[in-house]
């Protein structure tokens with residue numbers, strides 16, 4: 001079969017994106033809007049903001065939560081509230097750019113640490129050699145919502161007097177050892193961006209360790225203003241408005257259903273891909289109640305016969321819009337590439353994984369038939385690859 005025939009056979013009529021937000025009933029949103037119009041209270045800790053903050057706290061089981069306009073500003077404030085505004089912070093290169101940029105904006109030098117090949121999170125065995133006199137904190141990411149080695153990281157932090165801030169942007173609703181994953185570390189930050197499992201269109205939250213700390217976070221997200229005549233610190237504008245909060249209140253009612261359906265879709269993928277040589281799925285994390293926010297696979301080009309980039313291109317031609325989260329590594333960005341810790345030889349696992357990973361479409365309303373179709377495309381794409389006489393694959397040129 002030529003590439004063209006392959007695509008004709010497998011192309012879906014409509015694009016299937018890697019994710020799609022669960023949209024609440026428009027009539028319900030209009031009802032919230034009517035309330036906002038009547039009150040004329042648009043932002044600054046309005047009643048919907050306060051209601052959402054309470055409801056998310058109770059849903060997640062964390063008492064000291066502050067809502068934010070987005071997750072990135074929440075990361076900046078997390079560093080500021082811990083007085084981390086110089087020196088170095090150890091972090092992962094296998095993440096969304098916001099994690100590293102938050103350090104840069106607080107004038108902190110990121111120190112990149114390699115990841116564990118099983119969890120794809122910061123490898124705890126690689127952290128200690130990177131600790132020096134300038135090290136202030138560790139900023140790990142629960143990548144794809146899968147728990148970091150939280151106990152090992154805590155031990156290292158305590159031994160060296162370091163703070164731990166988790167970028168938990170993917171970890172909404174995940175439980176680890178029966179506890180909310182966002183309750184580990186000194187602070188955790190969530191993102192409620194439209195592409196995340198739970199969304200307020202743009203939004204985020206910071207989970208503090210105490211009520212006192214939460215009060216300080218709340219000052220900092222409102223320009224440091226404590227009252228009309230007092231500014232207690234160098235704050236920023238991190239507030240969530242009433243329109244976002246209304247969307248969040250409606251999304252929260254749908255999130256259990258979303259998590260449950262994504263679980264069913266993940267199970268379909270696991271079944272559909274299990275016998276394809278060269279395609280690896282991540283082990284289900286133990287002691288974890290997952291949220292199945294993402295469905296990453298790793299492609300071993302030698303065994304699968306097609307490279308990750310070739311499969312990506314074929315899927316794209318078939319209207320299956322998988323994403324290379326996280327390629328390229330943020331350590332390759334020009335603003336960080338000259339750091340000693342950004343050298344690819346220090347980040348061998350992250351470098352390899354970033355060239356092998358592909359996140360497949362997953363969201364609550366994704367049709368099971370489409371999931372089975374995607375699995376079939378991945379299986380057939382491998383089988384239709386041309387081979388030399390000795391059976392070695394002739395890698396497809398990405399002419400599709």
Ligand SMILES: *Cc1c(COP(=O)(O)O)cnc(C)c1O
Pocket residue numbers: 070071072073095096098099141167169170190191192193202203204
């Ligand atoms: C989405 C994301 C962020 C940024 O969150 P925003 O709400 O978009 O600012 C930070 N870190 C990670 C790992 C993310 O995926």
